[in-house]
Amino acid sequence: MERRFRLLEARKYLLERKIERQIRLLEQKRDGIGKKIEEQIRNFERKRGSRKKAIPLDDEVRFIRSWIERPLTIGAVTPSSKILARTMARYVDPNSDGPVVELGPGTGPVTEALMEAGIAPSRLVLVEFNPAFCRILRSRYPEATLVEGDAYSLRRLLEALLLQPAAAVVSGLPLVTKPIRQRLRLIRDALDLMVPGAPFVQFTYSVAAPLPRRLGNFSVESSERIWMNIPPARVWVYRKTDAR
Numbered sequence: 001m002e003r004r005f006r007l008l009e010a011r012k013y014l015l016e017r018k019i020e021r022q023i024r025l026l027e028q029k030r031d032g033i034g035k036k037i038e039e040q041i042r043n044f045e046r047k048r049g050s051r052k053k054a055i056p057l058d059d060e061v062r063f064i065r066s067w068i069e070r071p072l073t074i075g076a077v078t079p080s081s082k083i084l085a086r087t088m089a090r091y092v093d094p095n096s097d098g099p100v101v102e103l104g105p106g107t108g109p110v111t112e113a114l115m116e117a118g119i120a121p122s123r124l125v126l127v128e129f130n131p132a133f134c135r136i137l138r139s140r141y142p143e144a145t146l147v148e149g150d151a152y153s154l155r156r157l158l159e160a161l162l163l164q165p166a167a168a169v170v171s172g173l174p175l176v177t178k179p180i181r182q183r184l185r186l187i188r189d190a191l192d193l194m195v196p197g198a199p200f201v202q203f204t205y206s207v208a209a210p211l212p213r214r215l216g217n218f219s220v221e222s223s224e225r226i227w228m229n230i231p232p233a234r235v236w237v238y239r240k241t242d243a244r
């Protein structure tokens with residue numbers, strides 16, 4: 001029995017080492033690809049810079065850079081398309097009262113769509129934790145309230161800041177990279193910060209809902225699949241169904 005146990009332990013040890021080696025190889029590959037892209041971006045910037053004054057990087061490049069550094073927290077290689085951003089914004093009633101909270105605005109495609117849909121920038125509360133994106137958001141949307149912090153601590157971040165219940169929470173967070181319990185806490189906290197019946201709007205690239213309806217006192221609806229986005233996405237809307 002003891003011999004068998006030792007044998008199993010040895011096998012487990014070898015397997016763990018093998019997995020670690022494979023992870024290291026994958027990380028090296030990813031870093032190699034990242035460095036190549038970075039080099040190409042620099043070459044491109046140098047060429048443009050020698051002809052003109054330095055040009056601002058466009059949002060795609062900033063996004064790719066951030067994704068290379070932290071793929072799981074950025075959750076996408078490019079910003080959302082206009083169609084996806086507009087679909088999300090359509091779920092927010094421009095005639096509603098109160099702040100509109102956006103989680104993970106990135107470089108601002110959904111922020112832009114919300115404003116286009118008639119939400120005044122002064123109503124927007126943007127929660128973003130990537131400092132480079134925060135700098136862009138601050139300069140593009142000076143009238144909006146920017147909260148530089150972790151959206152998964154929503155209650156702590158916003159409870160004192162919101163002077164009235166929010167009219168909507170619109171999220172671009174890569175929610176499905178988080179465990180179910182954390183997703184559930186975020187959606188519950190968001191619903192608690194809003195007026196009854198207000199929407200929590202989330203996009204995902206997955207076919208399944210980020211949180212099944214049976215897990216809480218909320219309804220779930222979804223948009224059609226939006227093919228004009230990389231990758232194709234779907235918008236999910238959660239609303240509180242009764243008081244808890």
Ligand SMILES: C[S@@+](CC[C@H](N)C(=O)[O-])C[C@H]1O[C@@H](n2cnc3c(N)ncnc32)[C@H](O)[C@@H]1O
Nearest residue numbers: 075076079080104105106128129130150151172
């Ligand atoms: C998939 S990108 C979406 C960006 C933008 N909304 C769009 O549609 O292009 C996810 C965004 O969420 C931000 N993010 C990820 N985790 C976050 C967190 N815990 N708190 C705040 N922002 C977060 C990332 O920095 C990134 O800007």
